[in-house]
Amino acid sequence: MRRRDKRRDESEAWALFRRAPAVRLASTTADGAPVLRTVHGVVHRGAVLLHSAVKGEKIGCLGRQAVIAADEVLAEVPSSWLDPERACPATTLYRSAMAHGRLVERKEGQAKAEAMQALMERFQPQGGHRPFGDGFYEKALRSIRVIALEVERVEAKSALGHGKPETWRRAVAEGLWESGQLRGLRAMIDDGCWRFDGPAGVELMPVMGPAELAEAVSLLTPMYWNEHIDEERIARAQLASPAWVGARHDGHVVATARAISDGAKLAYVMDVAVAEPWRGKGVGRAVMELLLRHPAVRACRRVELHTKTAGPFYATLDFQRPVDPAWRQTLRLSRA
Ligand SMILES: CC(C)(COP(=O)(O)OP(=O)(O)OC[C@H]1O[C@@H](n2cnc3c(N)ncnc32)[C@H](O)[C@@H]1OP(=O)(O)O)[C@@H](O)C(=O)NCCC(=O)NCCS
Numbered sequence: 528m529r530r531r532d533k534r535r536d537e538s539e540a541w542a543l544f545r546r547a548p549a550v551r552l553a554s555t556t557a558d559g560a561p562v563l564r565t566v567h568g569v570v571h572r573g574a575v576l577l578h579s580a581v582k583g584e585k586i587g588c589l590g591r592q593a594v595i596a597a598d599e600v601l602a603e604v605p606s607s608w609l610d611p612e613r614a615c616p617a618t619t620l621y622r623s624a625m626a627h628g629r630l631v632e633r634k635e636g637q638a639k640a641e642a643m644q645a646l647m648e649r650f651q652p653q654g655g656h657r658p659f660g661d662g663f664y665e666k667a668l669r670s671i672r673v674i675a676l677e678v679e680r681v682e683a684k685s686a687l688g689h690g691k692p693e694t695w696r697r698a699v700a701e702g703l704w705e706s707g708q709l710r711g712l713r714a715m716i717d718d719g720c721w722r723f724d725g726p727a728g729v730e731l732m733p734v735m736g737p738a739e740l741a742e743a744v745s746l747l748t749p750m751y752w753n754e755h756i757d758e759e760r761i762a763r764a765q766l767a768s769p770a771w772v773g774a775r776h777d778g779h780v781v782a783t784a785r786a787i788s789d790g791a792k793l794a795y796v797m798d799v800a801v802a803e804p805w806r807g808k809g810v811g812r813a814v815m816e817l818l819l820r821h822p823a824v825r826a827c828r829r830v831e832l833h834t835k836t837a838g839p840f841y842a843t844l845d846f847q848r849p850v851d852p853a854w855r856q857t858l859r860l861s862r863a
């Protein structure tokens with residue numbers, strides 16, 4: 528029963544292979560010796576392609592059954608979050624994928640060139656090299672071999688709380704937030720294993736990321752402080768901030784806030800916005816409270832921001848204007 532809870536859709540396995548920085552290949556040689564190698568693999572037309580030297584261990588596996596595996600360890604869960612005494616609940620949150628099949632060689636020049644182009648596009652997406660396929664690499668291609676795992680079956684698993692009781696999922700989600708294991712927390716949210724409810728039916732997002740980027744940028748672009756800043760730069764600033772939180776409704780971004788932080792002395796809050804239809808419902812306050820409790824912000828002695836228009840809003844969160852007139856546009860929340 529537990530095992531079935533962890534099993535995920537095939538598409539998740541393919542997605543994990545596509546984003547894995549490296550995959551592991553397991554097979555055997557003709558004399559039955561086990562082979563386990565970490566390799567660069569690319570998903571291409573239903574196969575996983577890898578390259579190899581002309582001779583070597585991988586070549587010895589050609590024609591044989593093999594497994595390619597990828598995994599992501601997302602968080603460590605100590606037993607104490609779930610039980611004050613027993614060690615048994617200690618666990619790891621992860622995603623994993625396995626593809627089973629047979630290793631065959633792609634010998635033909637065009638197939639080799641296509642495979643190498645796919646590998647380059649995966650691992651050097653910025654380009655910066657002459658593409659394969661026009662004969663330029665003919666000699667180079669003779670000194671490598673391309674191996675394909677022709678996939679017969681894929682499996683995906685994730686251990687993120689599927690099938691666990693709500694008390695487990697709550698304790699783990701809160702523990703991840705408190706301990707700053709935000710990748711694991713985001714994975715639980717993405718997999719529907721946890722949701723932080725906010726005011727007015729919104730979902731509070733303790734970790735925003737690429738999935739929210741376009742909508743967050745649309746919300747921020749018209750704001751007066753971004754008047755001379757292009758969308759691409761706004762986007763980069765969002766992604767580079769150690770603390771980026773927000774709120775969603777029906778999966779769409781309705782609020783966003785971020786902070787840059789040194790994690791100790793100072794955090795600086797920027798780009799706070801609530802979509803117009805959602806203002807005045809407590810969403811801005813909830814998002815700011817979340818940001819102030821963010822692992823990158825909560826330990827800072829001072830949290831600062833600049834605002835022309837929203838002073839009264841921040842005053843409700845205990846931000847105060849410094850007395851020195853030289854700082855009159857700066858609001859500061861002082862901590863002991
Ligand atoms: C400022 C902003 C983020 C506030 O978000 P919001 O969701 O409307 O605010 P909330 O409903 O959570 O209000 C929280 C509290 O602040 C008060 N408040 C909110 N906006 C206020 C304003 N403009 N003036 C005075 N008080 C305000 C509310 O009355 C409420 O007080 P209460 O808790 O005592 O009832 C939102 O209005 C916004 O996005 N404005 C445009 C962008 C902007 O100015 N961002 C800040 C730039 S630094």
